[in-house]
Amino acid sequence: MNTTVMDHNMSSERRPGEERKFIGDRGDYFLNRIQGETNGNVSACYQCERCTNACPVSHFMDIKPHQVIRYVQLGWREDLLRSSTIWVCLSCEMCTTYCPNEVRVAEIINHLRNIAAHSSIAPKEKQLAVFHRTFLEVLSKSGRVNEFRLMKAFYSKPHILSEKIKSGNLKEELLLGLALLKKGRLKPFSTRSKLTKDIRKAYIQSRGEIV
Amino acid sequence: MKLSFYPGCSLEGMAADYARSIDAVFKALDIDLVEIDDWSCCGATAAHSLSEAMSVILPARNLSAAEQMGLDIVAPCANCFNRLRFSQQMIQKKVLDIPWPVTGDLKIHDMTRFLAQPAMIKQIKKRVLKPLNGLKLVCYYGCQMVRPPRITGYTDYENPQTLDRIADAVGARVIDWSYKATCCGASIGIGRREIGNSLTKRLLDKARQAGAEAVVVSCPLCQSNLDMIQKDGLEQPVPVFYFTELIRLCFSERRDPKWFKMHFADPVPLLSKINAI
Amino acid sequence: MAVDLKSPVGKVIVVGGGIGGIQCALDLADTGFYVYLVEKSSTLGGTMARLDKTFPTNDCSTCMFSPKLVQVAGHENIEIMTRSRILGLKGNPGRFTATVQKRPRYINEEKCIACGQCAEKCPKKVPDPFNGSLGMRKAAFLTFPQAVPLKYAIDAEHCLYLTKGKCGICRKICPAGAVDYDQKPETLQIDAGALVISTGFEPALTASEGEFGYGRYQNVVTSLQYERMLSATGPYEGHIRRPSDGKVPHSVAWIQCVMSRDPSRNRPFCSSVCCMHAAKQAILTRTHEPDTRAAIYFMDVRAQGKGFDDYVDRARFNYGVQYLRSMISQVYLNPENENLIIETFDHHLNRKKEEEYDLVVLSTGFKPSQGFSDLAATLGLAANPYGFLTTEFDEPVSTSRPGIFVCGGIEAPKDIPETVIQAGAAAAEAAILVSEARYTETATRETVPEKPIEADPRVGVFVCHCGTNIAGVVDIENVVAAVKKLPHVVFATDFMFTCSTETQQNIVDLIKEHRLNRVVVAACSPKTHEPLFQETLKEAGLNPYLFELASIRDQCSWVHGNNPAKATQKSKELIRSSVSRAVQLEPLYDNSYAVVNKGLVIGGGLAGMTAALTIADQGFHVYLVERSDRLGGFAQNLPFTLEGHSPARLIRYLIERVNHHPNISVYLESKLDSHRGHLGAFNGSVQKNDERVDIQYGALVVATGGRPYEPKEYLYGQDDRIVTQVQFSKRLVDDPSWARRLKRIVMIQCVGSREPDFPFCSRVCCSAAVKNSIALKEMNPGAQVVVLYRDVRTFGFKELYYQKAREKGVLFFRYIPEEKPAVYDDAGQLMVDFTDRSSHRDFRVSPDLVVLSAGIRPGEGAMQIARLLKLPVAETGFFLEAHVKLRPVEFAASGIFLAGLAHSPRFMEESVTMAKSAGQQAMKILCKERMKTSAAVAEVDPEKCAACLACVRVCPFNAPFINGDGVSEILPSACMGCGICASECPAKAIQLKHSTDDQVLAKIDALLASAL
């Protein structure tokens, strides 16, 4: 497989000199909260690693899916909310589908992403977080999401352009945008849904509130 | 037959060609697709990622509208289908208050499954004027249409058959492959392009390795993802068809190359090679 | 015969003809009961018949099993009913009437001579279910070459005549006129006092599950299919080929826990045998094809049986089998070469890894055999949610309906020895129920009168292919041709499996036809097969001592597999030498002696008491000797079991019964201090303080028990916050308020087990940890429980408790022996440091208590008994049984049996089962009036004896003694025929009959003749 060896810092192996993790008291509170909110069978996990093996992007994650479950069991909220994992996860549901213990790994990761979005912790994968937020903003303005408008809004967010420049992706993405326009796949004008007011209200009401 | 139709945002933009082919196919099949009144976005990955409440509420608005119309829903986009079903289950479980009247009792079909029912396959076969003999393709379902099974209802999530049956009905040579439901990474494409690209490229490699000359999909996100990456031209382009494009081809006396102008990997050479256009 | 309606019927129905059913039938028929062995398919054999080799000895399954099949087939008190099922059952325990339906075979069993012409000519090919559909068979078929009964059958579903009214070829060509398309199902009423269910299991994976591409990709097979691929009688004749293209696979991967330990498929239990099964298949693969890579994907290695860890280590280190601890989700196909791709995550390189294999074997779990749920409904038996007839720990072979017992894979997935043990226990329970009717229904075999033999030796030689075991290397045709030229040989031929039942009849006919008076079989090994062929000679009216076996499998094809030409040459020479000896053989006649109908049991723990009661309840007297001052043994220290039962209560009940049983004499604070004699007639003495009591007994059960290991590790004994699981569970019960105060505890597994100086797994400790964790969590849900393990070995349905413990929040972390946890005191605070292998992180925890899962060691009295009885003991101090697979409760020394922890660490229900089984084996001796002895014993020529005492000193069985005439005499009943004395005697006064100097020299001369 054409796997790129990613950042070695993302390896799940122990790093030399790393401090011992202390198993302390706080664990159960967080565990019970996540379990209650996701009904995700967190405790049933027997660390077989099927989820991590099934996950198409585990090599881009700093905490691998099976470790996410372990960390939830131990109540390590901070580590999880600061992780790249919760943003990199594609919600492709491979993990949940193949888990023999019906641990809802994908739902748990998504839920952690929700919690992170509403917390003060800066997301490790900033672009991804901003993109999702932009999407919802466009949505709540026009009820539907026009790709052209979405892209415009996304690139006008602070730091996005500069980050794209830094990562060297900018040129590539501009060319792609042009090509799409040429093919007629990006439409500068679009339809809207009339009921945007309702949607906005629902959005505001639900903000900060998690199922 | 009459169904309510939830096109989803992509069909107005990136996947306008999909929309056109759907229109033609359903007309030919004599099925009336009635667009849901003033439908709105299902929230897609973003709502799900940032606000689980919104990921229930947004689709619910469309379900409510469809219920007013009293028509079962068909959704062409895998992601929309998944979000609608998810919302429906949450509504049935009554996990939160929905600002619109909604029961979640309607049937929600993904379009492939709807058209792959035995009766529909019969209808399709009946209308095929010229089968696509010689078109070697693999069917790609992606993740959202089949997973998680408890939401999508696909028990054969590893080896789904709906697209296979339809492609077979229009005379194509369907090649079995193992990557039918392997994620293409569309949802991460914009924020972390290199991750998305690595997944997409790999899928195309696997399709080629299986001996496929084309991929057939049903999801606008999958299509654009698998197609866009070929924008700079590849040695061995693999056109990515919407399944309705194939049906439309076979149904039509006059086949217009312009139907495929939105594709990056141009299907026309391949189609002329097999005398399909 | 007048029938007393209250008295039981001396007949038992055993349902299921696999190894469990067969063993149970034999254990009943050999103790005086008549048995109906009811099997739904066309042949006995079950799953074991489909296995190639078995772990941990790599013995050939067919070679072990065939003698058993032959024994059952020839047993005068076993009636085999194939293609039959139970349709109804009336009556009460002791007197049942069963309705049995026999489906037509369409071939008359009496007439069929198994010539196989029907199958040869049958035009209809059918995927062969016996071979997991990898090969084809015909609609007229024989399931496998050693089938019992060896009768062909017609598959009504596929037969062209029966389905379409066309064809009819087989009826035309059958030389025996046995084909009968008009056969109709028959329904019979059968009386029996008890029933035993042993219907076994079958693979749980079906193509419709879609797991790992099974049914989708040709090169994905189940473990049972692979077993057939390895087998000489399988679809590829024992060569490893992959189904898609017949190529030798360069790499094979096993995926463990398919349809096991998988709550998402409602299969949350462990299937117990797959870990070892995979290790064995991987070893065999590496032996067959040394260049083929073998990799096993697994999560825990469950090698909890005797010697299993050692076997897995051999797989890894001697055979280079790769063990990859990782479970995978999906198998992908490489369309270019039909290879399969397995994706895992490489933690070290932080990347996804794709590995390609030519073949993937799915270690599928088991489910009850098809149709079992109907049987359970018919009989009104309660099954567990997964369809198995699980039992209670104090009655490990009883079903929910009195009078119906259970054994084998249908009770819970289990391996062969556990099945054989449980079969004996089920036989014991049935026998106890109907013991009053012993010998009321049995027949004795009519012996064929011996015919006078002609003076000139007329030798017949039969050369065996042993499937491909021999024929794969040795050129049989060539051998037979050479043999025919030997002097005195009047007839020679070859057979595919000479030991099959049908061939026996063939041999009888050939003996008569050619007036043979010496028989040589060139085959496997005399150790396993000589008695079988001697029986055949008897059938033909020939003295059984006129038989000789040339071991051309063990000594030619197996050891010289890479040199067929020389192996063939050596075979010829061995046969020539055997023929020379055969010419010298003379008829001998067996003796018999009276049996002492009393048993002796050593050890008054759970196993000892159970064994004693098994014998006593069948009306025979037992001496029970216990070293300590009370009965009860180790089990009385255990307040509760994993399943929540009370061992203490069971022990109290057993003590009560033993003490008041009229047939049991208990000797406390006593030990056996002398032991002489032989099977059926031992005498010994029991020493209690200064007193000695002499006792006589016909059989003896060793149940010396076990004791907990006293840890030296982890500060045990230095800090009272470190305790063992046994101490912990006692304290949980005794002091609940203490338990409720515990905040955090750490359990450490494998303390004193799986270590270089004690390489055994103690089998019970994982379950003990799970049990105590659950108990603590139930009393004190807030307590944090951390279990540090190496492999979690909660096999079978115990897995459900592992699941329960996790769900209660018990945290399981895996450590490796190279990184043992560290337990230390940090300024008064107890600390444990450890490294978790799945998150790859170092942890620290400060518990209130550390609980050590200390293993099990053999009981205190074991060594003394081993010395006194000259019994073999493993390095670990546990006794060694006669054969790990098929004779798990016997010693090689006849008349001595083994049960409980003395054999190996085991659960209480397993000890109870084993004790019942050992008791039943002892019953096979005790219920007889007389015992036959072999005639092949040593004899002293008093004229030549100088009374030098050499024989007295060397005999391991104490058989020779100096008699009243001042010369040595050897008791035929005590002599085992080992011949040591004969070779030691300086005066050449001793001849070992059947191995006389003349006979041995003839053999040697013939061998040397070729060297010249």
Ligand code: SF4
């Ligand atoms: S697949 Fe399920 S049980 Fe296995 S490690 Fe992942 S979450 Fe745990």
Ligand code: SF4
């Ligand atoms: S849902 Fe997320 S964590 Fe699960 S397999 Fe897909 S990408 Fe990996």
